[in-house]
Amino acid sequence: MYPVHFGLDILSTSLGLFLICLAILFFRHRNQWKLPPGPAWIPLVGNIRELTSDPDLRIPLKRLQKKYGDIYTLYIGPVPTIVVCGYDAIREIFIKRGIEFSDRPALGLPGIILNGGKGITTVSGDIWKKQRKFIIATLRHFGLGRSKLEDKIQTEVKLFLSEIENLNQEPFKMMKPIQTSVGNVISHLVFGGHFRHNDPRFKLMMDSLESFLQFASTRSLVSFIPILRFVPGDFFGIKNIAKQMQVIKDFMNELIEEHEKKFHEGNIADFIDAFISEMKKQSNGENTMFTKEYLAAIIMDLFLAGTETTSTTITWASFYLATRPDIQSRIFAEIKANVGTEQLPSMQDKQSLVYTEAFIMEVLRMSNIAIFSSPHAPEADVWIRGFHIPKGMQIMPDINSVLSDPSIWGDPENFRPERFVSEEGTLLKPEEFIPFFTGRRNCLGESLARMELFLFISALVQRFELMPPEGETLEIKDVDGIFGVTHAPKPFFIRAISRHAKEMN
Numbered sequence: 001m002y003p004v005h006f007g008l009d010i011l012s013t014s015l016g017l018f019l020i021c022l023a024i025l026f027f028r029h030r031n032q033w034k035l036p037p038g039p040a041w042i043p044l045v046g047n048i049r050e051l052t053s054d055p056d057l058r059i060p061l062k063r064l065q066k067k068y069g070d071i072y073t074l075y076i077g078p079v080p081t082i083v084v085c086g087y088d089a090i091r092e093i094f095i096k097r098g099i100e101f102s103d104r105p106a107l108g109l110p111g112i113i114l115n116g117g118k119g120i121t122t123v124s125g126d127i128w129k130k131q132r133k134f135i136i137a138t139l140r141h142f143g144l145g146r147s148k149l150e151d152k153i154q155t156e157v158k159l160f161l162s163e164i165e166n167l168n169q170e171p172f173k174m175m176k177p178i179q180t181s182v183g184n185v186i187s188h189l190v191f192g193g194h195f196r197h198n199d200p201r202f203k204l205m206m207d208s209l210e211s212f213l214q215f216a217s218t219r220s221l222v223s224f225i226p227i228l229r230f231v232p233g234d235f236f237g238i239k240n241i242a243k244q245m246q247v248i249k250d251f252m253n254e255l256i257e258e259h260e261k262k263f264h265e266g267n268i269a270d271f272i273d274a275f276i277s278e279m280k281k282q283s284n285g286e287n288t289m290f291t292k293e294y295l296a297a298i299i300m301d302l303f304l305a306g307t308e309t310t311s312t313t314i315t316w317a318s319f320y321l322a323t324r325p326d327i328q329s330r331i332f333a334e335i336k337a338n339v340g341t342e343q344l345p346s347m348q349d350k351q352s353l354v355y356t357e358a359f360i361m362e363v364l365r366m367s368n369i370a371i372f373s374s375p376h377a378p379e380a381d382v383w384i385r386g387f388h389i390p391k392g393m394q395i396m397p398d399i400n401s402v403l404s405d406p407s408i409w410g411d412p413e414n415f416r417p418e419r420f421v422s423e424e425g426t427l428l429k430p431e432e433f434i435p436f437f438t439g440r441r442n443c444l445g446e447s448l449a450r451m452e453l454f455l456f457i458s459a460l461v462q463r464f465e466l467m468p469p470e471g472e473t474l475e476i477k478d479v480d481g482i483f484g485v486t487h488a489p490k491p492f493f494i495r496a497i498s499r500h501a502k503e504m505n
């Protein structure tokens, strides 16, 4: 008994002291800074109660915006966070004053486990500027936004279509095959090659990526309360996730070593080669970001940022196609009239496939996969609309508040691709359409993602008719509402009926 009591005394005293320190910090914050208003919070867990008050995260966020206005303070665990809602506030802060708000806040636990702050997505200041410039220039060199890359994507589209064909109309979940396909598009750019859909090494790496993303989700308890990592044992799965991250790091390091062995300055074939070349040029410089550690972290970021996002969007698209046969028929009719059914749609066809592109935009708007974008931080102390916010404080743009704003879209709750088509039949591109966010730190892979979405989705509709499994119905209430790193649909089954086989019967 005694040792237990002793242990509890120490624990309760430490906890008490910790809470007092937090309270002091809070009142110092309030006095020192003039933070925007927000709901009362509980030390350590912050506003977790408000954020989890509805399984659909968008509902409490709307409630908070209504009560506290377009800029309010929310405690995510113990971390004070400024939430920015509505297009006007987002434009004012992230576009007009973008230079001041392009940093990232200090790393949370997922970032520490992921790359210790060395990848592109988590860095700030000068390192971020140099890295972003290098990555964009190098990816462009290897075809980003050009026909060179289109050929590589089409290779993956064909493999994806034959995977679906091989299912012989059996019900399947879209996420797995599409994840491998878009992961392979990144592989082409980064490693200069791709992996078979059943390659065990690639599969292990992709599964580990998925586990990491689930762990890093905004709703995982340790993301809210990083101090929980010190709880003995592995109740929160942190050791397990660190092990999975090691699998990914080993995979990346093996590929980097293979590239180093074959490296030839006259034959720079992919992103890794280009980075190694720069590493050699800068090997004498101090504080260089061209090191093997940075390279591994950047590649990991490109996989993480480029795979889950695109595959989740295509999975949402397959849901809307399967549940809205009227829309699916209209897309197919457009493809049939403008491209035919023999050759796959290409980027050249995009201009004539206005309704197909409008459908993709509506999927991006409705599914709204990056609800909180990524956190930003001011590079110095700043004033916004009369509030005084310290350097480095976490600032979250609420993208959903823009993509579902009735004053912009009229009927945001309805899935209606026509909203992106003008009376003259041309594609409308409203500036408030910001699924890739906006400003200086917007999505670095937007042009790649939009190319992939167009080529995969148009080919899917050209070759297959998607529908729910036989005798079953599928509705938005069945799939809506997993708010992890992305807003993903709950797993669901669909069937793909080959249009060619249907015609032959």
Ligand code: HEM
Pocket: 120, 121, 122, 132, 301, 302, 305, 306, 307, 309, 310, 313, 369, 370, 373, 374, 375, 435, 436, 437, 438, 441, 442, 443, 444, 445, 446, 448, 449
């Ligand atoms: C439908 C697909 C995608 C969506 C909706 C999406 C959305 C986003 C959003 C909202 C951000 C945060 C921007 C910010 O911090 O302000 C972001 C950042 C980023 N995205 Fe994407 N993304 C997609 C696909 C891709 C792809 C294919 C790549 C591959 C290269 C990629 C690479 C990145 C990177 C590297 C960043 C961090 C940029 C930085 O910190 O400077 N994304 N994306």
